[in-house]
Amino acid sequence: MNHARTSIAIALGLTALAGGTLTGCRGERTDKPPRQFFPDMDDQERFKPQYETHFFADGRSQRPAVAGTVAYGRAPIDHDAAIEAGWGDQFETQRERLLKDDQSLYFGTTSAPADEASHYIRDIPVEVTMDLIREGQEKFDIYCAVCHGYEGDGHGPVGNRYTVRPANFHDPKYANKDDILGRDGYVFHVARNGLYDPAGTMRMPGYGHALDEHEAWAVVSYIRTLQASRGVSIDSDIVPSVQRSRLMEQQGSPVGQSDETTPNATGSAIAEGGEQ
Numbered sequence: 001m002n003h004a005r006t007s008i009a010i011a012l013g014l015t016a017l018a019g020g021t022l023t024g025c026r027g028e029r030t031d032k033p034p035r036q037f038f039p040d041m042d043d044q045e046r047f048k049p050q051y052e053t054h055f056f057a058d059g060r061s062q063r064p065a066v067a068g069t070v071a072y073g074r075a076p077i078d079h080d081a082a083i084e085a086g087w088g089d090q091f092e093t094q095r096e097r098l099l100k101d102d103q104s105l106y107f108g109t110t111s112a113p114a115d116e117a118s119h120y121i122r123d124i125p126v127e128v129t130m131d132l133i134r135e136g137q138e139k140f141d142i143y144c145a146v147c148h149g150y151e152g153d154g155h156g157p158v159g160n161r162y163t164v165r166p167a168n169f170h171d172p173k174y175a176n177k178d179d180i181l182g183r184d185g186y187v188f189h190v191a192r193n194g195l196y197d198p199a200g201t202m203r204m205p206g207y208g209h210a211l212d213e214h215e216a217w218a219v220v221s222y223i224r225t226l227q228a229s230r231g232v233s234i235d236s237d238i239v240p241s242v243q244r245s246r247l248m249e250q251q252g253s254p255v256g257q258s259d260e261t262t263p264n265a266t267g268s269a270i271a272e273g274g275e276q
């Protein structure tokens with residue numbers, strides 16, 4: 001009996017001790033260094049990029065590529081066999097995106113001198129579908145509308161207070177494809193690279209970090225859609241019939257104010273039309 005009691009007491013004692021050790025690991029504030037249960041995982045030997053090391057003769061932790069290294073996408077593949085095997089498409093796309101060989105698609109430009117309109121390609125080089133326009137609408141609303149406004153008229157909330165007045169895409173100069181400003185390639189270029197004045201001061205930030213080439217073309221297609229949505233007669237073919245009556249009801253009230261769920265009634269009228 002006594003023996004059993006002692007065992008229970010020891011067991012309870014151990015439980016309490018274990019509890020005591022484990023509590024205080026999480027959620028409590030302390031200035032002591034944290035407990036490390038697996039120190040080898042926390043404190044591994046490793047190189048940080050751009051750091052100095054004495055391990056390599058040249059003192060650099062970051063190793064130069066082995067001589068003769070090429071981008072993996074340049075490796076020859078048997079296209080037909082790859083497609084048949086079911087992994088070819090993805091590989092091809094990766095390869096194209098890596099190499100950016102197609103200047104018009106990846107830069108929106110041609111080899112003509114930069115000050116000529118023909119330096120920028122005239123038309124979007126990918127197929128313009130409803131999906132592309134919708135994707136463009138989503139990206140435009142996220143990245144461009146703060147300055148250029150949801151309708152592209154340059155009156156976004158940030159744009160109204162910006163040091164430079166953002167472009168109003170409904171100005172006819174942005175639709176004249178004989179001139180640089182109206183070229184699809186130029187809009188693409190500005191979307192990805194931004195705008196700088198000759199002295200190098202930024203007038204508009206570039207969005208290449210947020211919009212890949214495909215997404216930037218999508219945004220261009222949406223800007224063209226916004227432009228097409230202006231100055232059109234309500235009887236025009238491009239106004240989807242399902243939207244016509246709704247637009248008639250809204251006539252006289254500022255766009256979007258009669259229906260809170262569609263702040264951009266004109267743009268989405270066009271966008272939704274394709275589903276018919």
Ligand code: HEC
Pocket residue numbers: 140143144145146147148158159162164165166167181186187190191195203204205207219
């Ligand atoms: C921070 C505000 C801001 C944002 C966000 C912004 N822009 Fe701009 N954008 C401007 C300003 C300001 C100008 C006018 C600059 C000038 O007049 O030199 C401009 C001009 C332009 C022009 C006309 C260029 C020209 O030479 O006249 C295009 C095209 C354009 N923006 C596209 C876009 C696209 C596409 C996006 C979204 C990816 C975007 N902008 C996001 C501020 C912005």
